[in-house]
Amino acid sequence: MEEGRTAAGPATAGPPTAGPPTTGPPTTGEPADAPAAVAPLTRAQKTLAAFGGLLFAGLAGLGGYGSFASVRDVAEPWFGDQAWIVPAGVDLGILALVSVALLLEWLAMPMPALRWMAFAFTGATVWLNVSAAHGDATGMVMHAAMPVLFITFIEAVRHAVRRRAGIAAGTVREGVPVARWLLAPVSTFRLWRRMVLWQITSYPRALTAEQRRRRALALLTEHYGRKWKSKAPADVVWMLSDGVMLDEALARVTEITAPKQDPPEQAPEPAPPRRGAPRRKAARPQAPRGVATDNEARALAIIHAEPGITGAELGRRLGISSRQGQRLLSRLTRPAPASASRTPASRASASRASGNGASASRTS
Numbered sequence: 001m002e003e004g005r006t007a008a009g010p011a012t013a014g015p016p017t018a019g020p021p022t023t024g025p026p027t028t029g030e031p032a033d034a035p036a037a038v039a040p041l042t043r044a045q046k047t048l049a050a051f052g053g054l055l056f057a058g059l060a061g062l063g064g065y066g067s068f069a070s071v072r073d074v075a076e077p078w079f080g081d082q083a084w085i086v087p088a089g090v091d092l093g094i095l096a097l098v099s100v101a102l103l104l105e106w107l108a109m110p111m112p113a114l115r116w117m118a119f120a121f122t123g124a125t126v127w128l129n130v131s132a133a134h135g136d137a138t139g140m141v142m143h144a145a146m147p148v149l150f151i152t153f154i155e156a157v158r159h160a161v162r163r164r165a166g167i168a169a170g171t172v173r174e175g176v177p178v179a180r181w182l183l184a185p186v187s188t189f190r191l192w193r194r195m196v197l198w199q200i201t202s203y204p205r206a207l208t209a210e211q212r213r214r215r216a217l218a219l220l221t222e223h224y225g226r227k228w229k230s231k232a233p234a235d236v237v238w239m240l241s242d243g244v245m246l247d248e249a250l251a252r253v254t255e256i257t258a259p260k261q262d263p264p265e266q267a268p269e270p271a272p273p274r275r276g277a278p279r280r281k282a283a284r285p286q287a288p289r290g291v292a293t294d295n296e297a298r299a300l301a302i303i304h305a306e307p308g309i310t311g312a313e314l315g316r317r318l319g320i321s322s323r324q325g326q327r328l329l330s331r332l333t334r335p336a337p338a339s340a341s342r343t344p345a346s347r348a349s350a351s352r353a354s355g356n357g358a359s360a361s362r363t364s
Helices: 044-084 085-108 112-130 137-169 178-183 185-197 204-226 234-242 246-255 289-305 311-318 321-334 344-363
Strands: none
Touching: 044 085, 044 112, 044 137, 085 112, 085 137, 112 137, 178 185, 185 204, 204 234, 204 246, 234 246, 289 311, 289 321, 311 321
16 A cells, blocks of 8 residues: 655744644545656757647648638538638638647646537537538548648647646656556556555555565564454554554554563562551571580680680680670689589599599598
8 A cells, every 4th residue: 555745844943833723635645746847848848849839830830721612611501601600710710729728737727628629619510521522431531631640640649748737846746567457457457546545646655565565464464363353453453454654553552463572570578567567587507416516625725824805805716796805704713603514624624633632532
């Protein structure tokens, strides 16, 4: 499907104002072709046109003179002495209609009725001239030759005027190549139909719009399947089916068919503690019993060797923190009560004392 025209003007200071609503056909999303400037005729072209005009004037004069007597003779039984009015009036009427029709074509205001009326009067002139031949084939051809040449020349001039006026106004629609009609008649007819409906004058622009439309159709078919028309948004289906507003349609299709990205997972927040529930203190890891006893033995040896050692120095030597070293120093140097169990040091001293007493008694 196909695409429309946007106009950009100079920026103005002040707040934007809303303009009147547009009533033109839906745009196709493609920038429309700006009216092309018509190249002026060169000197050679003007000379050739003037020469052709002189020949046309001669043709018209000879044709009018040749048919005048024939038409007058045919009209004489009904008009008598005034029969000359019929060929003169018909020829002047044809020239007047043709002149006004060409002028309106030049002003981009064609009126087909004038053309067909001029054709009708020319056909009447041909018929009257042929009637004067009284059924002779050669005479009929000779009588019809001049009016046919006149109409042919007028149509050529009208085509040139209309083409240049259409180019200047940007309304001349380029034709679709015959080869495309032969290779793809159905799709070519649809393309031509959209060009006519939505006033797309450029054939390459219509091809670009068709390619964009087919890409959008392929994306929707991949996303929804073959029944995408029943699943896609209604406005997108309309825009793609009629080939209008393709910029917006393609943006919507890209948004619809884009892969969904999951948000990054966040770690669940811990539940707040319930009111009134006692908070449990984290249990401190306790050192194994063997490690604690070994530290105490090493600490006792250090304390006996250096009675004035500080807790920080004791902790440093034992490989523990200063605070733990201070606690250990306080516990080991605190005097034990009488009822308290003996420390390993006191038990060792008592054992040595009892051993010395037993030896003395045996000696005595």
